[in-house]
Amino acid sequence: MPHRTETDPHGFKRRGVLFVLSSPSGAGKSTIARKLLAADSQLEMSVSYTTRPPRPGEEDGRDYHFVDLEQFRAMVSNNEFLEWAHVFNHRYGTPKAHVDAILSSGRDVLFDIDWQGAQQLFQLAGGDVVRVFILPPSLKILRERLVNRRTDSPDVIDARMARAEAEVSHWDGYDYVLVNEDVEQCYESVHTILRAERLRRSRQTGLIGFIRGLNKR
Template sequence: MPTRTESDPHGFKRRGLMFVLSSPSGAGKSTIAGKLLAAEQDLKVSVSYTTRAMRPGEVDGKDYHFVDLERFREMVDEHEFLEWAHVFDHRYGTPKTDVFHMLGEGQDILFDIDWQGAQQLHQLAGGDVVRVFILPPSMPELRQRLERRATDSQAVIDARMARAANEVSHWDGYDYVLVNDDVEQCFEHVRTILAAERLKRSRQTGLIGLIRHLTKTV
């Protein structure tokens, strides 16, 4: 029997989607991603590979797959990544095999990646990808948010602001663009986008069987 869920109330078999959230550092992407994962039981996170060191509290295979630079380069050469990027002296990559298996099983996957990664995903699997870009209300507000964190030096904040300006310039490479001036409202908009994309006809592979049944009874 088909399984009925909140995102699939009729139990139709459907293909999963890759749900991309991008934003400049400090614009609220991580907060919204956390709220989305807590609210949507059918949404999972892709576990990326990274060359950076493991931080306290992180678990290898759960937060990231931690590898050295040599192994990461081997994986790039062997085309094992859907996308990868070089960010602040470290490399991050999304494993191709794991993701395609999850999509085929109808699993939706959340990606917290930058515009380069979003572009790579879209080039390789455009129909499976939904790209959402989150803007800060203003650049001064973004700087204030970074400063309130009190986790970075002024030099690092300056570097993040410079990177933010570049990231914002790529807003037109996304399917949806939201302004996060109210985190609850922005979260609800993101959740609405996810719900609508799940219901797209192109993803409802099990709909064909219903249509055939309906037309036979006419």
């Protein structure tokens, strides 16, 4: 008998999903990512490497792998990243080995990366990648959210807003685009997308064998 799970209800042995969440800083991407991980045991976060210093409350190995520029450059030279990008004077990269280990365990991978990383990942993995872009209701509300976080100086907020406008211009490079007016509603939409993509025909690797055996059942 096939082994059936919530994410593979027919026991067809599916291909893993590389699930990308992108948004301008402050649009709610991290909150939605945390809710997904808490609710879905078959989803695991890809922990990026970064050259930026930890923020208060961040833990090495949980939020990011914090490394210096020299080590990051060495990892780039050794082709250890699926994708990497230069953001706000710091570098961020997705480690190949960690992603491969998650997929080999039969689980899906969640990526919290920007449009550059999403583009690189899609070029490498194509149909295994599902890209979701989250928009704020308006840029005015986005600025208010950044100010209310009280983690950045006015100059940093101005830089984030300038980058946000640039990031929004890449919305058409994504498979799904959502507006985060209500975080619970947006989260439910994101989780619905993930569940549906797991059932996409192209990911059901055991489906052909099942169809061939239909007349024997």
